[in-house]
Amino acid sequence: MTTPDLHLEFLGEQQEVAVIRLTRVAKRNALNDALILSIRNTFENLPATVRAAVIDGQGDHFCAGLDLSELTERDAGQGLHHSRMWHAALERVQFGPVPVVAALHGAVVGGGLELASACHIRVADETAFYALPEGSRGIFVGGGGAVRIPRLIGTARMTDMMLTGRVYNAADGERIGLAQYLVPPGQAFAKALELAERVAQNAPLTNYALMHALPRIAEQPADQGYLTEAMMAAIAQSAPEAKERVRAFLDGKAAKVSKD
Numbered sequence: 001m002t003t004p005d006l007h008l009e010f011l012g013e014q015q016e017v018a019v020i021r022l023t024r025v026a027k028r029n030a031l032n033d034a035l036i037l038s039i040r041n042t043f044e045n046l047p048a049t050v051r052a053a054v055i056d057g058q059g060d061h062f063c064a065g066l067d068l069s070e071l072t073e074r075d076a077g078q079g080l081h082h083s084r085m086w087h088a089a090l091e092r093v094q095f096g097p098v099p100v101v102a103a104l105h106g107a108v109v110g111g112g113l114e115l116a117s118a119c120h121i122r123v124a125d126e127t128a129f130y131a132l133p134e135g136s137r138g139i140f141v142g143g144g145g146a147v148r149i150p151r152l153i154g155t156a157r158m159t160d161m162m163l164t165g166r167v168y169n170a171a172d173g174e175r176i177g178l179a180q181y182l183v184p185p186g187q188a189f190a191k192a193l194e195l196a197e198r199v200a201q202n203a204p205l206t207n208y209a210l211m212h213a214l215p216r217i218a219e220q221p222a223d224q225g226y227l228t229e230a231m232m233a234a235i236a237q238s239a240p241e242a243k244e245r246v247r248a249f250l251d252g253k254a255a256k257v258s259k260d
């Protein structure tokens, strides 16, 4: 599944963390059609041993967004299908088999921010910056950004980013919710890997619930959300693994919640 523009490897004692790295450094990891299809293919074919994933970018930037050199003379129908191709790929990231941690640095712009938004946790180092230059390029987001980014930062902030070309630095990005973690330069990958290894230790049904039930519950009217939550809770707690984990705590064999 490794290609010249995408590297895949497995880390951890049981190879439980997949590391997906964009390696199109000369083009600042701009996403051409082939790379988008590679991302989709990778998430569709992760081995069953994998429990969590990290995605990052080689070089000085996470991702420069859509490969603008491919934005040629598409007609409306071709543009529609191109956008839908991105949707299908990023849907495999968000609703694929395992939680994904994005390790961000440098440019996280346009389609790069759309890719990051499809991940479940975002870790940024202090070199990261975020923008949606689509506005100034005369185009619009097409990789699911109009759906996902307002859910992270609100419609007003996204509108401002696109209307004015506003660039958020790493600290402000973390403040407004584009990233959940902010780390010193060069440390995003290490932190993302540490988090992914921790996520990989969760009961698979818990991770499934967080990826597949929680975002849908959050979109449901409250009375439907409560019912979906109750059903998901019942399924998760019925798993033998859940019972073992609760028993381990009651027997004093599992870690307490600690603020350190």
Ligand code: 1HE
Pocket (backbone or CB within 6 Å): 026, 027, 028, 030, 031, 060, 061, 063, 064, 065, 066, 067, 068, 069, 083, 086, 107, 109, 110, 111, 112, 132, 133, 134, 137, 140, 141, 142, 143
């Ligand atoms: C590219 C791209 C690209 C770089 N498509 N080729 N995205 C953008 O509007 C962002 C455009 N890129 C930039 O603003 C800058 O390149 C960066 C801030 C990301 C990096 O700057 P820098 O100085 O490190 O690199 P560079 O010299 O600008 O670029 C190096 C090469 O990468 C150069 O090619 P070269 O052949 O002259 O060496 C650039 O042309 C190339 N390159 N970014 C194509 N994006 C689903 S819809 C999503 C819609 C969008 O994402 S729109 C936003 C697109």
